Amino acid sequence: xxxxxxxxxxxxxxxxxxxxxxxxxxxxxxxxxxxxxxxxxxxxxxxxxxxxxxxxxxxxxxxxxxxxxxxxxxxxxxxxxxxxxxxxxxxxxxxxxxxxxxxxxxxxxxxxxxxxxxxxxxxxxxxxx
Amino acid sequence: xxxxxxxxxxxxxxxxxxxxxxxxxxxxxxxxxxxxxxxxxxxxxxxxxxxxxxxxxxxxxxxxxxxxxxxxxxxxxxxxxxxxxxxxxxxxxxxxxxxxxxxxxxxxxxxxxxxxxxxxxxxxxxxxxxxxxxxxxxxxxxxxxxxxxxxxxxxxxxxxxxxxxxxxxxxxxxxxxxxxxxxxxxxxxxxxxxxxxxxxxx
Amino acid sequence: xxxxxxxxxxxxxxxxxxxxxxxxxxxxxxxxxxxxxxxxxxxxxxxxxxxxxxxxxxxxxxxxxxxxxxxxxxxxxxxxxxxxxxxxxxxxxxxxxxxxxxx
Numbered sequence: 001x002x003x004x005x006x007x008x009x010x011x012x013x014x015x016x017x018x019x020x021x022x023x024x025x026x027x028x029x030x031x032x033x034x035x036x037x038x039x040x041x042x043x044x045x046x047x048x049x050x051x052x053x054x055x056x057x058x059x060x061x062x063x064x065x066x067x068x069x070x071x072x073x074x075x076x077x078x079x080x081x082x083x084x085x086x087x088x089x090x091x092x093x094x095x096x097x098x099x100x101x102x103x104x105x106x107x108x109x110x111x112x113x114x115x116x117x118x119x120x121x122x123x124x125x126x127x128x129x
Numbered sequence: 130x131x132x133x134x135x136x137x138x139x140x141x142x143x144x145x146x147x148x149x150x151x152x153x154x155x156x157x158x159x160x161x162x163x164x165x166x167x168x169x170x171x172x173x174x175x176x177x178x179x180x181x182x183x184x185x186x187x188x189x190x191x192x193x194x195x196x197x198x199x200x201x202x203x204x205x206x207x208x209x210x211x212x213x214x215x216x217x218x219x220x221x222x223x224x225x226x227x228x229x230x231x232x233x234x235x236x237x238x239x240x241x242x243x244x245x246x247x248x249x250x251x252x253x254x255x256x257x258x259x260x261x262x263x264x265x266x267x268x269x270x271x272x273x274x275x276x277x278x279x280x281x282x283x284x285x286x287x288x289x290x291x292x293x294x295x296x297x298x299x300x301x302x303x304x305x306x307x308x309x310x311x312x313x314x315x316x317x318x319x320x321x322x323x324x325x326x327x328x329x330x331x
Numbered sequence: 332x333x334x335x336x337x338x339x340x341x342x343x344x345x346x347x348x349x350x351x352x353x354x355x356x357x358x359x360x361x362x363x364x365x366x367x368x369x370x371x372x373x374x375x376x377x378x379x380x381x382x383x384x385x386x387x388x389x390x391x392x393x394x395x396x397x398x399x400x401x402x403x404x405x406x407x408x409x410x411x412x413x414x415x416x417x418x419x420x421x422x423x424x425x426x427x428x429x430x431x432x433x434x
Contacts (some may be wrong), residue, residue, distance in 0.1 A: 026360045039206055043164065048211055049203045072208050075247060079202060079211040108360045108389040112367030126390045 004110040004119045005032035005058035007066045008103050009046055009073045013038035019067070019100045027107040034058035046073045051080035055092055063091035063116030065123065067102045091116060097123040133227075136331050137186035137193050143323040145175040151319055158312040162299040166207060167312040174205035174213075190228055194221030208297055209313055212244055212257060219243035233328075234268045241265045254295035255306060257313035260285045264321055275329035279322035286310060286318040340371075342412040344419070345379065345404045350426040354397040358427040363389040365422055371409025373419070379404050386419070 006023065010016040016037035023033055034057035039045030051066075058064055066081075068074045074094060081092045093116055095102050102123040109122040148155075148171050156168030178185065178200050185196045198217030202210050223236035241261045245251065252262045263285040264278065272278055287310065294306035297313075350358060366373045366386040374383035377397060383406065384391040397403055403423055407415045422428070 026357045027364070039166075041166070043166075045164075045207060047206050048214075075208070075249070076211055079215070079247065083199070083202070104356070104360065105389050105393070108363055111364050112387070122388075122390060126393070 001113045002060045002062045003031045003113060004062045004106075004116045005034070005055075005060040005064040006103055006107050006110060006119075007051070007054045007058045007064055008033075008035040008037075008099060009051055009054070009066060009077050010035075010037040010069045010099055011044040011046060011073060012069075015069065015099070019103045022100060023103050023107045026104055027111055031107045031110045032058040032060050032064075033107065046076045048076045048080045048083065051077050052083060055080065055084065055088075059088075061091075062110075063093065063119075065106050065110070065116060065119050066092060066094045067097060067099045067106065067123070068094060069099045093117070093120045095120050095123040097127040101126055133190065134186045136327070137190070138182050140324060140327050141175075141178055141182045141186060141197070143327045144320050145179040147319045147323040148172055148175045148316065151316075155312050155316055158310055158315055161309040162294060162302055162306045163312060164207070164298055167209060167316065170205045170207050170209060171213075171316055174201045174210065177204040189226045190224050191221045191226060194218065194224065197221075208248075209257070209316070212248055212313070215247040216240045216244050216261070234265075237268060238265045248296060250296045253292065255289050255292040255299060255311045255314070256294075256296050257311070257317040259289050259292070259311065260314045260317040260321065264317075275322075275325035278325040279318075282318040282321040286314040289314045340410065340412055341406065341408050342416040343379070343404065343406045344416040345402050346420045346423045347402050348397055348399050348423060350423070350429065351399060353399045353401070354392070354395060354403070356393060357429065359392045359395070360389065361427050362419065362422060363387060363392050365418060366415065369407070369409070369411045369415035369418070371407040371412045371415050373405065373407045373412075373415050376404045376406075377401055 008016045008019045016035035020033055020035040034054040036050040036054040037046060039047060055064055066077050068077050077094050081089060095106060105126045106119050106123040109119045152168035152172040155171060156165060159165050159167035178197055185193055188196060194217050198214040198221060201217060202214030205213060219240035220236050223239045225232055244261060245258060250256050250258055252258050260282050264282050267278055267281045289311040291307060293304060294300045299306045348354060373386040375386040376383045384395055386392060405416045405419050
């Protein structure tokens with residue numbers, strides 16, 4: 001069974017990469033995972049094209065969840081999802097959860113073969129605790 | 130090349146020119162209350178649109194606008210890329226292939242609403258919406274000549290100066306955002322002026 | 332360590348946590364992932380009488396916070412209940428396959 005993919009979007013590439021490292025070390029290799037962060041000039045920011053490409057790298061037919069940090073990361077992730085091909089759009093969900101903890105929790109849930117809805121729900125359950 | 134294609138190419142050139150001419154000014158406005166890249170980002174975006182103008186303008190209005198919007202999202206980056214991209218893409222979604230003035234007024238309002246939804250923002254928060262919403266209202270009220278539309282847009286941009294920012298990076302500055310014009314409001318007013326003057330002659 | 336005791340499709344087991352930092356983040360992930368590989372309903376408690384939490388819920392297991400020196404109790408119901416309890420007890424016994432200071 002294909003695992004749901006996890007995408008990490010932070011304004012800071014270091015935060016995004018670090019969160020991805022934690023997922024890899026704590027959960028393992030079986031979950032498709034990609035991260036993106038920072039703007040082209042090396043500063044803080046997020047970029048719609050980069051987010052689309054991260055979704056592509058973490059793509060799974062089971063779907064993808066996206067973890068975001070501050071406002072613009074969410075706005076740009078929503079935009080990126082809307083710009084995906086129609087057959088993929090509905091299978092990508094943004095989680096209302098803290099980026100680091102949410103990524104680890106989501107990946108753990110995803111590794112068990114859960115659906116994309118359940119993966120998001122679990123990540124959000126963690127943040128609502 | 131049909132008349133529509135010529136008009137579309139002319140619109141692209143007019144907007145790209147005004148953004149290029151004001152890039153430094155937009156950057157310095159953004160240095161005061163943002164991250165200082167609005168001018169350069171917008172310039173990069175419209176240079177990309179301009180470079181593809183022959184291809185883009187050959188498409189009918191809905192596809193042309195969608196193409197411009199997509200390019201702005203990809204090339205402008207930051208917060209304004211997705212917001213301006215949304216504006217143009219939504220315009221493209223709402224306009225018929227051969228739009229009249231009434232279509233444009235209605236589609237513009239729809240596109241402004243799409244920007245509001247994208248930015249989760251309202252009027253009065255010191256953003257581009259403070260220009261886009263009054264412009265939609267002016268068009269709905271029947272303002273027809275380009276000079277009047279441009280005046281209304283610039284007045285609306287000026288009116289952002291005493292406002293405290295409530296959205297975007299400028300909002301982190303709190304009271305210190307007061308006394309500066311919002312760069313997105315300024316670029317919106319410049320673009321509206323350029324578009325209105327081309328459309329009036331069409 | 333007490334060995335698993337089974338009744339029909341139910342199984343229970345208990346094991347002392349000797350891992351340095353207890354059931355913290357990384358061990359929680361391992362435990363949950365392992366639990367999820369079994370079809371049975373699996374629960375976790377700090378005593379043989381509960382209260383019980385769902386061992387397949389990463390959120391609940393992370394919030395569980397069992398320290399070194401506490402005893403983890405498992406109970407499972409389902410076709411693979413025995414295997415599940417045995418595997419989970421074994422994971423804890425192995426110190427979650429980690430060196431010291433992990434978690």
